[in-house]
Amino acid sequence: MAETAAHSAAPLDPLEPRHLVAPHHDDKSLNETLLDHVWRKPGKGWFMLLGVAMSALGLLVIGVSYTLFKGIGAWGNNQPNSWGFGIINFVWWVGIGHAGTLISAILLLFQQKWRTSINRFAEAMTLFAVVCAGIFPLLHTGRPWFAFWLFPYPSTLGAWPQFRSPLVWDVFAISTYLTVSALFWFVGLIPDLAALRDSSKSLIQRRIYGLFALGWRGSGRHWHNYKIAYLLLAGLSTPLVVSVHTIVSFDFAVSQLPGWHATIFPPYFVAGAVFSGFAMVITLIVPARKYLKLRDVITDRHLENMNKVILATGLIVSYGYLMEHFIAWYSGSEYEIWTFYVNRARGPYAGVYWLMITCNVITPNIFWFKKARTSIPIMWVASIVVNIGMWCERFIIIVTSLSQDFLPSSWDVFTPTWVDWSIYIGTMGLFGTLFLLFLKFVPAVAVAEVKELQLELKHAAVHGADGVEASAAGTLTHGVH
Amino acid sequence: MPPLKPKLDGAPMKDTPTSFALPVVSDAAAAPAQDVVGEALDHASSRSVADEGAYGKTYWRSLEEKLGTAEYLEVTKPEFPEGADLPPTGVARREFMQLLGASMALAGATACSTRPVDERLVPFTRTPPELTPGNPLHYASGMTFGGSTSGLLITAREGRPIKVEGNPQHPVNQGAASQFEQSFLMSLYDPQRARVLRNGKSPKAVRTFGEEMAIISDRATQENGGARIRFLTEPNTSPVLAHLRERIQERLPQARFHTYASVSQDPASEATRALFGQPASAMYDLSKADIILSLDADFLESRPANLGNARAFARRRDPAEGKLNRLYMCEPRLSVTGGMADHRLRVKSQEVLSIASAVAARIGGNLAEVAAAGARKAPLSSEFQKWVDVVASDLRENAGRCVVIAGERQPAAVHALAAALNAELGAVGNTVRYVPATVTETTDASALRSLVDELMAGQVDTLVITAWNPVYRTPVDLGLEKALSAENPHRSKLTVIYTSLFEDETSQHADWFVPAAHEMEAWGDGRAEDGTVSIIQPLTQPIFNGVPASELLAYFLHEPFRTSYQILRDFWRGRAEVADFDTAWETWVSMGIVPEASAQSLTEGPNVQAARAVVDAYTPAATGELEVNFVPSYAVFDGQFANITWLQELADPISKIVWDNAAYISPATAKRLGLEAGDVAVLTYRDRTLEVPVWPLPGTTDDVVVLPLGYGRQGLHEVVARDVGFNANLVRTAKAPWFEGGATLTKTKKTHKFALTQSHWRMEGRPLAMDMSVADFHEHTGEGAKLYRVRGELPNVLPDFEYDGYKWAMAIDLARCTGCSACVIACQAENNIPVVGKEQVLRGREMHWLRLDRYFSGDEMGDVEMVVQPVMCVHCEKAPCEYVCPVNATVHSDEGLNDMVYNRCVGTRYCANNCPYKVRRFNYLHYTADKSPTEKMLMNPDVTVRARGVMEKCTYCVQRIERVRIDARVQKRPIYEKELQSACQQTCPTEAISFGTLSDPNAQVTKDHNDERSYMLLHELGTRPRTAHMVRLRNPNPALVPPKPAEAHEGGH
Amino acid sequence: MATETKVLDSWVLAEFATPEALVDATQKMREKGYTGMDTYSPYPLHGGSEALGLPPSRVPFIALGGALTGLTVALSMQTFMNTIDYPLNVGGRPLLSLPAWVPITFELAVLMAAFGIFFGLLGLSRLPQPYHRVFESDEFRSASTHGYWLSVPPTETAKSEDIMDQLKSLGATHVTVVTGENE
Amino acid sequence: MAYVRSPFVTFQNHPVEQPIEFDHRHHAGDEQIDCRYCHTSVEDAPSAGIPSTTICMSCHAQVWNQSPYLTAVREAYYTDQPIPWVRVHNLPDFVYFNHSIHVAKGVGCATCHGRVDEMGALEQYAPLTMQWCLDCHRDPKPFLRPQEFITSMTWQPPEDPQEAAALADTLAEQYDVHSRTSCTTCHR
Secondary structure, three states, rough: OOOOHHHHHHOOOOHHHHOOOOOOOOOOHHHHHHHHHHOOOHHHHHHHHHHHHHHHHHHHHHHHHHHHHHHHHOOOOOOOOOOOOHHHHHHHHHHHHHHHHHHHHHHHOOOOHHHHHOOHHHHHHHHHHHHHHHHHHHHOOHHHHHHHHHHOOOOOOOOOOOOOOHHHHHHHHHHHHHHHHHHHHHHHHHHHHHHHHHHHOOOOHHHHHHHHOOOOOOHHHHHHHHHHHHHHHHHHHHHHHHHHHHHHHHHHHHHOOOOOOOOOOOHHHHHHHHHHHHHHHHHHHHHHHHHHHOOOOOOOHHHHHHHHHHHHHHHHHHHHHHHHHHHHHHHHHHHHHHHHHHHHHHOOHHHHHHHHHHHHHHHHHHHHHHHHOOHHHHHHHHHHHHHHHHHHHHHHHHHHHHHHOOOOOHOOOOOHHHHHHHHHHHHHHHHHHHHHHHHHHOOOOOOOHHHHHHHHHHHHHHHHHHHHHHHHHOOOOOOOO | OOOOOOOOOOOOOOHHHOOOOOOOOOOOOOOOOOOOHHHHHHHHHOOOHHHHHOOOOOHHHHHHHHHEEEEEEOOOOOOOOOOOOOOOOOOHHHHHHHHHHHHHHHHOOOOOOOOOOOEEOOOOOOOOOOOOOOOOOOEEEEEOOOOEEEEEEEEEOOOEEEEEEEEOOOOOOOOOOOHHHHHHHHHHHHOOOOOOOEEOOOOOHHHHEEEEEEHHHHHHHHOOOOOOOEEEEOOOOOHHHHHHHHOOOOOOOEEEEEEEOOOOOOHHHHHHHHHHHHOEEEEHHHHHHOEEEOOOOOOOOOOOOOOHHHHHHHOOOOOOHHHOEEEEEOOOOOOOOHHHOOEEEEOOOOHHHHHHHHHHHHOOHHHHHHHHHHHHOOOOOHHHHHHHHHHHHHHHHHOOOOOEEEEEOOHHHHHHHHHHHHHOOOOOOOOOEEOOOOOOOOOHHHHHHHHHHHHOOOOOOOOEEEEOOHHHOOOOHHOOHHHHHOOOOOOOOOEEEEEEEEOOHHHOOOOEEEEEHHHHHHHOEEEOOOEEEEEEOOOOOOOOOOEEEHHHHHHHHOOOOOOHHHHHHHHHHHHOOOOOHHHHHHHHHHEEEEOOOOOOOOOOOOOOOHHHHHHHHHOOOOOOEEEEEEEEEEOOOOOOOOOOOHHHHOOOOOOOOOOOOOOEHHHHHHHHHHHOOOEEEEEOOOOEEEEEEEEEEOOOOOOOOEEEEEEEEOOOOOOEEOOOOOOOHOOOOOOOEEEEEEEEEEEEEEEEEEEEEEOOOOOOOOOOEEEEHHHHHHHHOOOOOOHHHHOOOOOOOOOOOOOOOOHHHHHHHHEOOOOOHHHHHHHHHHHHHOOOOOOHHHHHHHHOOOEEEEEEEEEEOOEEEEEEEEOOOOOOOOOOOOOOOOOOEEEEEEOOOEEEOHHHOOOOOOHHOOOOOOOOEOOOOOOOOOOOOOHHHHOOOOOOOOOOEEEEOOOOOOHHHHHHHHHHHHHOOOHHHHHHHOOHHHOOOOOOOOEEEEOOOOOHHHHHHHHOOOOOOHHHHOOOOOOOEEOEEEEHHHHHHHHHOOOOOOOOO | OOOHHOOOEEEEEEEEHHHHHHHHHHHHHHHOOOOOOOOOOOOOOOOOHHHOOOOOHHHHHHHHHHHHHHHHHHHHHHHHHHHHHHOOOOOOOOOHHOOOOOOHHHHHHHHHHHHHHHHHHHOOHHHHHHHHHHHOHHHHHHHHOOOOEEEEOOOOOOHHHHHHHHHHHHHEEEEEEEEEEEE | HHHOOOOHHEEEEOOOOOOOOOHHHHHHHHHOOHHHHOHHHHHHHOOOOOOHHHHHHHHHHHOOOOOOOHHHHHHHHOOOOOOOOEOOOOOOOOOOOOOOOHHHHHEEEHHHHOHHHHHHOOOOOOOOHHHHHHHHHHHHHHHHHOOHOOOOOOOOOOOOOOHHHHHHHHHHHHHHHOOOOOOOHHHO
């Protein structure tokens, strides 16, 4: 693999797209570069990581089995902390799952060319994060074997779900989100699966990838429908992604608990989700692009842009914290004031609170500096810090609000058990396992889109800067009326 | 064809009189594998020849074999579901395989039907005439404890008692029952109860035992008139047992009876003996008392008259019932009564005499001499002078309408002073009358001294112990255990016969152990303190082969065998002077009360001058260092209820500690000694040491350490009670059974984890348990005032649902509630609420639907005020829990009940989060699993037994509502107010809870809701509770109220 | 695919070096009156649809249909279940709590629309289709990676050889004939 | 959907073998013995009452007192051992059904138990699903009958729909029948 010259070139314009793909590639070399890791035998590192992930997955199996065997009593939940790690982890994973669709859909709609190289990656992350998240609502019920009662179906009981409950909204939101994200991901994958099918070396590979490629042959008629379908899915996903975390925030905002009952929750949760989602993309993509040798297509420019998003959403999250505290003071409600100024800041979980403030309010501000935005080690560490901070945020919202509410007689602390931890770590294992399999078996970058982008960039090189704008607007959206 | 003979759990049917039914276990669950003795009995009875009456030879051999095994001696069954917080290393291989199996089973479980394939209907062969399967029956009965017999009303379903209430016709109970009476039912079904009558380790038949006793008594009659026979009994209140005892004495004139009670009334008896010439009990009429001075008397909780006292006292706390009374209290620790006091003085126990003397001195008159005598023994500390002056003048101003009450822990001198004060203040005949005491013999530890000496000297051949567990509960310096153990050189000549419900500390020293019949298994009778005689009627046959006390004593008469029923009935037939005994008997049994004239008041007034002699005879207790105080536990009393899980998990009304006792000290003392809550300290007192975990408790007098009795049990089979807490009897002495100075506490490095049901004790300035003085209340009633927030008009955007029929509602009067916790147990018994164990309470998962929130106000380092607020589901009309339930498992009924449908619940627990009152309880583990067949019999069949993973909460006893409603509708009439009571309301000694329909303007609950004191908890949230709370009013003496600015009303932050 | 329905048909396949050449050639061929042509490329061609003369896609209409179905189903389902069939007093809230119905209505509309798009795409593209005659050519495998192909079905007037010649003249780098079963 | 409503799952129409070959066809059909003769507590208790052996013997001490069919009954009576009948109508433990109120409100035996007089071995007639309960609890009127026919196996509402509706209205008024669908009506 040739060293790319792109790094040495001075950036001219923030959205100047030249740096998004190293210029020396053509379709064929892109093909080889981007599909190579599927055909290559995985290295020792991959197996080692898979081993780690699978061990963590084992923890999940143990934790889940133990929970089913003993009951929710295996967790640290109690009265008044009826929700604990289960819901914290749920919200955390759902939040992480937001960046993928956001990158894919919103950036597509806003015609941000730089998304192309990372959207596949981010979508996969979304999908797996939502799978991890989906475990929790089911598992955290006292009787998961009756969880199907949350779905509206004509039962012999003659009873129905209760549609005023945010938990039913959640069921619909999360399942819709999972389904639509999966469809979006799969639709995007179809041309690449066909490419895999056609570049496969053995009959078995060809058959398997052929099965998933559904007989895609890149026909003009296919592309004709495909372009609009993909764009529409993106268009649908955009409000969906906003709605999902809005509904997740309703789980709290609809209640009347001090610390939960706040109108700022939907925007603040969506921003928090994007914040943590982008941080997770950074966390994953930095090593991945190194090991998959994808620096030509996932360039520093991509990373820097993502860091800008992290900075922006981090500031929105900080504003959310500020407003929560302001409204608590402004309301004059002693319950609210207690929750925000006594319990959170000085209560039994003050340590977690200040960790959250450090991670989420202070850390993103380093991205005001270009040096930090472009330094791989700094951004990688910062992204991990942000994800820790966002987990702490969910912990603070859920546990501190529950632990001390209206009647002081009921106040009690929450202490997680080993089962809580093993399930949490276990979902990371599940996520890691799925992600490693993804990296191995499907292209980590949307090959067809990169090729298209490559073509456009060439055109741009020929026609000059004006042409860039024109053709940039044309990618995939071209031909749509 | 299924087998025709189902397995029945219980005694042979032939012996069953048709008047009461056998417990029938229809699910025929096998006894738990650990039930070695039960198994052996089953095995034996199946092999034995029928004619031999199930006492064949194989029986003994097999049983003996089994008894010799380690499993029998060491009870292995865990009482609770295993804690979920095992470390990962705790997952043994076997458990892991189970887990694996469970997950696979779950994976494979699809579309399984819930229908049990072969459920059996087992009808009666001959249905008893009074019994209709499915309908409850109520029997009047009684329970003897603490030297008095309560009148009870016991509900039975299909022949098994499931609920205990107070007998409404009983003059003391008046329908109320305390936590002890109610939980006593649980011990009936306790699978750990003793089942085997044994001699040494050899099981014996009752007949063999009877013959043996007959031989002993025959020989004694001939040889020495029983000079070497001793009986050790409980304080006797039973006419029939007294009669049996008289007859034994006739036959064995030289035999001697000793009596022991942990909480003895001896000081009072000693004082009254001097003042009245005979032992007398003071019967207070608190309904007439405007001013009450309590000298360390916890009269709202301490046995035996507490239920009646509490009711009369509480009525005078409600302004609707007239002028408020005023309670002055001086005591060393914050008691339930102290929590109700208007003015509470923190004193050491030994300072109470000085208070009494100083008050007497202030009252003057005839009391001058005795007061001076008292002051010589205990000079008054100058800091109490003002309090004493105010109290004395208040008493004097209200002469004739005041009363002075002395506590059972106080010496005779204080009782004498109290009686003298009552006489001087004109209380006698008005607010207090003295009646001859029911128990006349001495019952304290010093009375056992001679018995122990005789035992050690080898002067006793036969010791019959029917008193509960004297080895455990007698003071350590008495040496009873030593006298019964091999350390006694004459032990081999001594035969110890002991009867008890459990194999306990004393049974380990018994040669003959006789499993006792529970009071609900045998006929008996007993007197209440005021002399009312109750007939104690059994509700079942003995479940574990217990022997009734009267039958046991009758063996010493060597007469033809009579059952306890025959003994009782014969006795009353001989005694009653009625024409038609049979009819009278039926009436007594059904009413539960023998209408004998209750005790007449003593007409001779107290001899005030005699009080002086009593005071002079008083030897002041040692002073200095810390004063150690022993008190009976509010949960397990002196330990005899320690194996009852309901009581172990009943939070102490003051400290809210469960499953433990603690050495309570004041926060200031804790600070001085450098002790923190949960620190383990070494208590050194009179050359003895004991490791005790300490708990600083506001309201405790400084330099006082309070040690509750009843814990640290080591009974062989009392698995629940074993090793819970520490045994304060190990430092208690016969000389100073209640208090004495000279103790020290030394901190150790160890700590102890206490499980509390409430860890935060301040209200943080929130308007929750409203508690104010009368003056403040009238200031705050106006609009915009403090009370407006909890009852003003609120905006509402939601539609109003019409409730056409009944509108169920409740009102709880904080002015009446003392925090006695009887309602908590009533609720637990009525609603099949599981006990979860200390581990789970530590995790914060207690299941009580009804909890008593206890808040302190004031300076926690100094004087505090306490207010108790019962909180259970308030059935909000705009219930926050309901709209967040995804499956409609909690919705409103058309009568305004907040219904909880367990079978629909999937357990998301969102409802619990959104409940601002935090009254919802979740079954985190399968708390009702692993119940033995007898424990299942305790369950109320009208209430679903909840499984793991479902939410539950107070239902307003909807099962009672529905049963009464159906009855009323079948009879085509409305529900009468009196026929429907919630369990907590029914048992409440102070009538603090009213329940009924708001659609009836004359119902008590409607009146309470419209009362000026009524308010809604967290009213501002707009939840519109159906339960109203009523402001507690205090009636402080203006002379003792500190000036306004200093009023730190809520304390804390 | 039963054997008796097997109709063998020969198509001409031509590979072009660049997407521009392919679009250009398609345009030209269409002007010459060839119909039923199709282009094959690893990514969508600029002007490809116009060159083939395709009408606007119907996917958006299917999506709209799905969304409207979801909306109606959700609203009527919630109203029926909570207001009409089993009206329960839930926390004193109105039986017809329309604001509370909104989230599910939205989600179901999105879900149905997404299904409409996905299945509309598959349906309009006649996918999944594991076999197609163009797969008979091994060289054609480059179509999904880096090749730009044009397929021209034979007509009654033009023989395969003519078409091949024409395509070569339009700059095809590689021309071949595939014979396979009809769709 | 259909599967869980099928008689296979609801256990309908499945004659249950009993320890004694008791034939309702004979007792309730041929002999026209009123249901309440044996099921004594149906009017005043939640349970209709499984007859005790004494009730069997009250007749069979006189009639068929030598019959070999009744050996088991006599044995049960003289050995004082209950007869373990197999339960046919089994609701889950969390459902509290009360016979007395249904009978008092004019719901006849046959409405839920079917033509018991035509069943050799007793079988479950109704599906006993919650939906089935709700069907009547939401609109009880069509299922009411006059008290005098409460145990009749053959009573039918008037054929004319108007007349039937009028009768239903009268009965509902007379017996004070309301729709009750609150959860705690049945679940406690």
